[in-house]
Amino acid sequence: MKKEQPVKPKRPLNGKGNPAFGWVWLILLLYVVLSPLLTTSYGLKEITWQQFSKDILSRKAVEKLEVINKERVEVYIKRSFAGDTAFKNVFKPAFGSGVNSGPHYTFTIGSIESFEHNLDEAEKTFTANEKVPVSYSYQSNWLMNILTWLAPFILLFVLLNFLMRRAGGGMTGPGGTSIFNFGRSTATLIEKENSTVTFADVAGLDEAKVEVLEIVDFLKKPASFTKLGAKIPKGVILVGPPGTGKTLLAKAVAGEAQVPFFSISGAAFVEMFVGVGASRVRDLFQQAKDKAPCIIFIDEIDAIGRSRGKGAFLGGANDERESTLNQLLTEMDGFGTNTGVIVLAATNRADMLDPALVRPGRFDRHIYLELPNMNERVAIFKVHMAGLTLAANIDLQILAAQTPGFSGADIANICNEAALIAARRKAVKIEKEDFMDAIDRIVAGLEKKSKIISPEEKRIIAFHEAGHAVISWLLKNVDPLVKVSIIPRGKSLGAAWYLPEEKQLRSKTAFKEHLSATLGGRAAEELIFGEVSSGALDDLEKVTKEAYAMVVYYGFNEKLGNLSYYDSTEQRDLAIQKPFSEATGELIDREIRKLIAQAYLDAKTLLAENKVSLEKVADLLLKKEVIYKADLENIMGRRISASPAISQQKNEGVTSGA
Ligand code: ADP
16 A cells, blocks of 8 residues: 655644744843843943942042932033043944933942942042032833733743643644634645555445546546536545545545545544634635645544434533534535535444535535445455565455455454564464464454463353354354354453355344354353353343344334334434333333243253264364364264355354354
């Protein structure tokens, strides 16, 4: 896979280069530069009392003295001393030409009293006429006053800004957010030169590619559409489970059309402050219009586009989300059909979207992406194996067969995981076994060989798994078993792998047999040890849900009849408001219980009849820890399946269960 590098747009998208700090620095700079100029002491020669009394006062050169703010004395020299060499420079002005009329010197004093005392002492020999006149004055430094008044505010502001940056950084990615650009869009922009993903990187999804091809054509040659008066869709929603390549497809559209690509997640619009979402939407569309033709990709649009009102009384503060959604709708209505901005959005819950969002003229096109089928999985494996060093024994068909229900992202993950496993064992090539290990790890979690399990516990686990294995081998409507293991993985202590067949319909018998197979573990424990353990938690949960669905959704119960309380619109929250009466509720409880009890009884009976096989399977498990279909065939003979086409199976999830 080629990697694309997000490029920073010229205009800061996320808070860098914030001009708000500018004026704070300007004030500080002005103060540093101007304050010496504005205080009158600028350009004065600073001297000491001793220098003053010895060199200036004793020569009777002082015109007058001025005491400023009780702390500083300014000295004016008589004009008659202008020619004196000692005072030659003081009459020169600091700037320009002319004569400096004073003050000419300054010195600081401790206190008025000590100054007056010292002056009297120094002038002891002076006549009354010769005594220097002293005046007192106050000068206030207005700039300093303003600054002292402003300082706490500036400090507070700087602190707040700093905190906001820190908080914003965590929420919106690199660069952070300051209080001044909360309203800026946080979208990442991939410039067209860096849009390197193409349709070749997207395996499978043929129908979806055909649909988006039209968008590529429009972005490339808008004129050929517009001259016929055709309107190009403004918004397209990609609907599909996570990891099926929605983002990848959107990037590929940008890459094929060679246009810039803005990408943002729906959740990133909404912040803790009111109004931020709306202004981010505005900003994003503004930027996009500047870069048209381009693509805006909004991932998880349901974060803002969820049907208004739904769950309102549960969720509470929805106003912000609603105003963001409104802004999005306004923007989409606002830009003309042919401005060249196309919004692609992704969600896995199209049914949850607000009807206003999917109205014609907005996101009126829906492209559905499904989990890949067998052939598509082969193609996805090929794409992701392109950069790997593989051994010759890799069979793509087997890998694809082993990964039903996996998404493209899962397969990408398997390829990477296999490479890591191979690297860990210092291999030069990635072998088939590395891929198998990677698949197991992704399905059931990491093997935990270090988990301490006592021999008795191991026996219980072995019989539990053997119970599942034997029942699912004997009941022909249960998905075929491929592997049983008693090595702890993730949270489970053991697991059985099934290969679900591609079927759109399941009969009532198939449901019942599945219940029995799931309860087979617990039944085996009871049969062999006379007691059950807590190991069946996961099974019981599954069984309860399945039995509930049989009775409440699929209308499998005679007493309840052909009715279903399933609500595909999700308008009603079943946990709060039950659509049936108390009496029906009790009936449902009773029937579910009966169903499960019968399935358990069936499992136990079947196991009792096949106790020898059960013991053989458990013993083999204890010996080998992992056993495969072939081992079970050796013990119990070939399995008779309801549908013989196991090898043709194409799709749908591997299920695992302890
Ligand atoms: P989504 O947006 O649907 O959740 P992504 O597009 O982010 O999924 O897919 C995640 C990753 O999975 C992609 O980067 C890619 O590596 C891989 N992937 C998913 N679907 C495909 C596909 N059809 N072909 C190749 N790779 C795929």
